[in-house]
Amino acid sequence: MAKRLSEAGNVRARWGSSAGFVWTAAGSAVGLGTIWKFPGKAYEGGGGLFCLVYLAVAVLLGVGLLLGEFAVGRAAQKNAAAAFRSLGRECAGRSWAFAGHLGLLSSLAVLLYYVEVGGWVLAYVLGYLTEPGAILGDPGGAFARLVGGPGDFPWLGAVWSPLAFTLATVLILRGGLNSGVERFNRLVMPGLLLVMAVLALAVQALPGAGAGAAFLLRADWRGFDFDLVLSALGQCFFSLSLGMSVMVTYGSFLPPRGSLPGNAWAVCLVDTLVAFLSGLIVVPAVFATPGAAMGKGGSFAFTALSGVFARMPGGLYVGLLFYLLLLAAALTSSVSLLETLVTFCAEEWGWRRARSLWGLGGFLFLAGMGYTLSYGGFWPGPLAAGLEWLADRLLIPLAALAACLFVGWVWGPERALGEICRGSRFPGKRLWVWLIRWFAPAAILLILGFGFFA
Numbered sequence: 001m002a003k004r005l006s007e008a009g010n011v012r013a014r015w016g017s018s019a020g021f022v023w024t025a026a027g028s029a030v031g032l033g034t035i036w037k038f039p040g041k042a043y044e045g046g047g048g049l050f051c052l053v054y055l056a057v058a059v060l061l062g063v064g065l066l067l068g069e070f071a072v073g074r075a076a077q078k079n080a081a082a083a084f085r086s087l088g089r090e091c092a093g094r095s096w097a098f099a100g101h102l103g104l105l106s107s108l109a110v111l112l113y114y115v116e117v118g119g120w121v122l123a124y125v126l127g128y129l130t131e132p133g134a135i136l137g138d139p140g141g142a143f144a145r146l147v148g149g150p151g152d153f154p155w156l157g158a159v160w161s162p163l164a165f166t167l168a169t170v171l172i173l174r175g176g177l178n179s180g181v182e183r184f185n186r187l188v189m190p191g192l193l194l195v196m197a198v199l200a201l202a203v204q205a206l207p208g209a210g211a212g213a214a215f216l217l218r219a220d221w222r223g224f225d226f227d228l229v230l231s232a233l234g235q236c237f238f239s240l241s242l243g244m245s246v247m248v249t250y251g252s253f254l255p256p257r258g259s260l261p262g263n264a265w266a267v268c269l270v271d272t273l274v275a276f277l278s279g280l281i282v283v284p285a286v287f288a289t290p291g292a293a294m295g296k297g298g299s300f301a302f303t304a305l306s307g308v309f310a311r312m313p314g315g316l317y318v319g320l321l322f323y324l325l326l327l328a329a330a331l332t333s334s335v336s337l338l339e340t341l342v343t344f345c346a347e348e349w350g351w352r353r354a355r356s357l358w359g360l361g362g363f364l365f366l367a368g369m370g371y372t373l374s375y376g377g378f379w380p381g382p383l384a385a386g387l388e389w390l391a392d393r394l395l396i397p398l399a400a401l402a403a404c405l406f407v408g409w410v411w412g413p414e415r416a417l418g419e420i421c422r423g424s425r426f427p428g429k430r431l432w433v434w435l436i437r438w439f440a441p442a443a444i445l446l447i448l449g450f451g452f453f454a
């Protein structure tokens with residue numbers, strides 16, 4: 001394992017290879033949001049038009065901001081809070097640790113519901129394997145039983161499956177950065193891409209699917225409006241895991257040489273490919289099913305989509321593969337979130353890895369339960385919706401804003417570009433500087449403003 005001493009004297013791990021880093025960062029980016037939000041958003045946004053706008057946003061903003069976060073991490077070689085603190089002190093005499101803290105807080109908030117929802121996906125995979133009739137026969141009822149309701153404590157949805165999912169995340173991290181996190185991602189991510197491509201092809205064979213694919217591939221510019229751009233911007237941020245200290249942390253395990261722009265492009269490419277493939281699976285499948293309607297997010301994926309699989313020839317296998325893909329995507333993302341928090345606890349508080357893992361894992365399991373209990377209605381009150389709102393609408397955009405203002409104005413384009421160009425050529429310098437100083441903060445402010453008041 002590649003290790004070396006950091007200034008603090010603790011041992012820091014390093015990625016085994018550039019490909020390992022790209023697959024692992026892509027594993028963080030490709031998550032539930034990529035797979036189950038993108039098709040619905042693309043559908044609402046007019047299909048092909050949304051795809052085009054999303055592509056533009058991902059290429060410009062996505063790659064640019066990823067690059068900024070990787071650069072901060074690699075330059076500092078520290079956990080996210082320490083990275084913003086030390087670079088800030090070095091060049092402006094002021095700690096910007098709060099930018100890292102905001103990101104870490106968002107990671108914690110997102111993890112709280114990721115372990116729950118990841119657990120539900122696991123329960124679906126097992127359900128498809130052991131008693132498919134129960135889900136396929138009545139998808140709405142099956143989901144309602146999973147998350148419980150008033151007077152009906154959901155043992156499976158709130159206790160057993162999140163426990164198994166949290167345990168799986170912890171055990172992957174137990175293996176360490178290289179033999180745990182990196183190896184898991186290198187194994188899972190290429191497989192995920194392959195299975196998605198196969199599924200996307202197979203779905204096109206359904207009668208009526210062609211109209212769905214055509215809808216996604218044909219752009220009608222008359223549908224272009226501000227809401228569409230806003231929706232694409234928000235999706236891109238969330239899907240690429242920006243602003244959450246995760247990409248800073250992953251960047252901090254990079255050796256000083258190697259192409260940052262190449263890596264950022266590759267991560268964005270994998271994430272966008274998965275999003276489009278998911279669109280090409282979900283939208284045609286819904287179009288091919290009489291009476292089915294598009295939607296997005298968890299309730300759509302757990303109920304409406306299972307209804308589609310129930311009526312599709314071979315739907316049992318398509319459904320099983322689909323939930324397996326979701327499970328893989330959720331695990332690689334939760335792994336990145338927990339690694340970010342564990343690295344922070346180790347370097348800032350001196351906790352041993354095992355202690356952080358079991359401590360955080362236990363906390364997530366106990367506190368996360370509240371999400372499921374409130375989602376299903378066992379606990380009245382908007383805890384679940386509130387947590388999502390806090391993470392998606394407030395914490396993530398705020399953290400992204402802080403990170404991008406830091407790179408553009410505090411650390412400054414000169415130092416940032418110095419880091420980015422170490423080990424590679426970067427032809428887009430002037431455009432990137434303009435993006436990170438003006439365009440990205442403006443875009444994030446829009447997301448923040450509209451998300452907050454919507």
Ligand code: TRP
Pocket residue numbers: 028029030031032033034035110238239240241242244246333334336337
């Ligand atoms: N990108 C993930 C998805 O598409 C969600 C997410 C946002 C995330 N920020 C993250 C995952 C940080 C891991 C780490 O679902």
